Amino acid sequence: MPFIVGTSIPEDKVLVQSVACVYGIGLSQSKILCKRAGFGLDSRGKDVTFSQGKDLENLVEATPLPLGPDLYRFQDDNIRHLCVISSYRGLRHRKGLPVRGQRTHTNAKKRPPLRLKFNAS
Incomplete structure (x- = not known):
C-alpha cells in the first residue's frame, strides 16, 4: 500500500479515486497524474508496484500546489x-x-x- 503525501492508497479502490483522497488533489488532477504515471482509469491500488508508487509519489510532489x-x-x-x-x-x-x-x-x-x-x- 503506497503512501502519497502522508495518505495511504487503499488496494481495493480505483487508483484515480484513491489519489484524489490526498488533500488538495481533485478528481481531474488525479486523472492527469495517473495518466502521466502510466496507469489506466480502471487501475487499482493493488496493481501498483513499489517503483510505480514512487514514480506516482514523485509526480504528486512535483506539482506546484501545496498539498x-x-x-x-x-x-x-x-x-x-x-x-x-x-x-x-x-x-x-x-x-x-x-x-x-x-x-x-x-x-x-x-x-x-x-x-x-x-x-x-
Whole structure:
C-alpha cells in the first residue's frame, strides 16, 4: 500500500479515486497524474508496484500546489491573518458564523467558533 503525501492508497479502490483522497488533489488532477504515471482509469491500488508508487509519489510532489499538511497550514494562516487584522470575514470566523453571506435567521448557528492560537510577536 503506497503512501502519497502522508495518505495511504487503499488496494481495493480505483487508483484515480484513491489519489484524489490526498488533500488538495481533485478528481481531474488525479486523472492527469495517473495518466502521466502510466496507469489506466480502471487501475487499482493493488496493481501498483513499489517503483510505480514512487514514480506516482514523485509526480504528486512535483506539482506546484501545496498539498496535505502544507495546504492545511496555508489555509489556517490565511484565516489567522483575517482575524488579526479584524476584518469582517475574520470576525465571522471567530464568532463561528457564516463567512460568505449566507443567512443566519433560520440556520447556521451551530458551527463552533474558531479557536486559533495567536503568537505574541
